[in-house]
Amino acid sequence: KAAGRATFCFFKAEMNLEVQARRQIELDLRVALAEGEFHLLYQPQVNLTSGRITGCEALLRWNHPVRGPVPPSEFIPIAEEAGLIPAIGDWALRRACHEAAGWRSDVKIAVNMSPAQFKNPNLPHNVVLALAASGLPAERLELEITESLLLQDNDTTMATLHRMRELGVGIALDDFGTGYSSLSYLRRFPFDKIKIDQTFVREMTTDADCMSIIQSVIDLAHTLRMKTTGEGVETMQQKDSLQVAGCTDAQGFYFFRPMSGKQIADLLAAGANRETAA
Numbered sequence: 001k002a003a004g005r006a007t008f009c010f011f012k013a014e015m016n017l018e019v020q021a022r023r024q025i026e027l028d029l030r031v032a033l034a035e036g037e038f039h040l041l042y043q044p045q046v047n048l049t050s051g052r053i054t055g056c057e058a059l060l061r062w063n064h065p066v067r068g069p070v071p072p073s074e075f076i077p078i079a080e081e082a083g084l085i086p087a088i089g090d091w092a093l094r095r096a097c098h099e100a101a102g103w104r105s106d107v108k109i110a111v112n113m114s115p116a117q118f119k120n121p122n123l124p125h126n127v128v129l130a131l132a133a134s135g136l137p138a139e140r141l142e143l144e145i146t147e148s149l150l151l152q153d154n155d156t157t158m159a160t161l162h163r164m165r166e167l168g169v170g171i172a173l174d175d176f177g178t179g180y181s182s183l184s185y186l187r188r189f190p191f192d193k194i195k196i197d198q199t200f201v202r203e204m205t206t207d208a209d210c211m212s213i214i215q216s217v218i219d220l221a222h223t224l225r226m227k228t229t230g231e232g233v234e235t236m237q238q239k240d241s242l243q244v245a246g247c248t249d250a251q252g253f254y255f256f257r258p259m260s261g262k263q264i265a266d267l268l269a270a271g272a273n274r275e276t277a278a
């Protein structure tokens with residue numbers, strides 16, 4: 001009984017530590033924007049036929065003054081729960097549009113959207129403002145949303161998707177295959193692009209079933225006139241398999257790691273999006 005009690009106390013203490021750590025991150029997140037602790041990295045997306053860079057995905061980074069870099073997988077869920085995503089997400093949107101407008105290139109800029117941000121009826125207004133302030137043409141902006149957003153049939157979400165379409169802003173369905181993938185989503189809204197999640201790409205060259213699933217998704221997307229991007233491509237074999245399967249674009253460490261705004265600007269100015277390297 002004594003041991004059980006001790007274990008319980010230990011467990012409780014650990015729980016408290018975890019709760020405290022989360023609470024501290026939340027408090028720190030509340031000042032991070034004002035303190036300029038966020039920045040964006042950009043990861044190029046490459047067309048598998050031409051080898052050209054067709055777009056870049058903006059990836060949020062938080063440099064904590066004491067803890068150092070905190071990965072988005074750790075702080076975004078906390079920011080979402082604490083209601084901080086509208087502000088942080090809007091900052092990322094404006095920052096990405098502003099930086100991309102300065103590139104000597106017409107590649108697209110893809111910005112990740114949290115469900116909370118996308119369900120906000122002010123989003124279309126914020127997008128219009130971000131485009132106007134930066135001078136970025138709407139056609140160069142692409143918003144990445146996940147299946148979880150579509151889980152609840154929400155009127156605001158559908159209205160926003162259609163409003164983006166009217167503006168000329170692209171919509172990509174991110175991490176496809178990891179959520180509650182439903183074919184009815186693909187019927188309800190004409191996405192511009194489906195991003196095949198990296199968990200599938202990782203296994204495609206060793207697991208025949210996985211390859212079949214990817215092939216089906218690519219064929220389906222093609223039939224629905226949607227592009228496909230393979231995520232997390234790390235090897236030439238994965239790149240080749242995606243190309244043979246008819247995937248239009250790919251993104252991953254095999255091509256480029258996420259890089260700073262300065263690095264991507266230089267890369268594009270050097271004409272990397274004009275090279276034929278496939």
Ligand code: C2E
Pocket residue numbers: 043058059060071072073076089092111112113114144174175198231232233234251252253254258
């Ligand atoms: P995501 O949108 O699926 O982004 C792709 C993630 O895969 C990025 O992780 C990227 O660095 C990583 N990645 C790219 N190529 C490779 C590869 O070849 N191998 C491996 N192992 N990983 C690769 P990151 O930057 O840590 O971002 C994680 C997630 O955080 C993103 O997943 C996205 O859901 C979220 N996120 C990032 N920035 C934002 C943002 O501004 N707003 C919101 N709401 N979410 C964001």
Ligand code: MG
Pocket residue numbers: 057112144174
């Ligand atoms: Mg993404």
Ligand code: MG
Pocket residue numbers: 174175195197231
């Ligand atoms: Mg993804």
Ligand code: MG
Pocket residue numbers: 175197198231
């Ligand atoms: Mg992912």
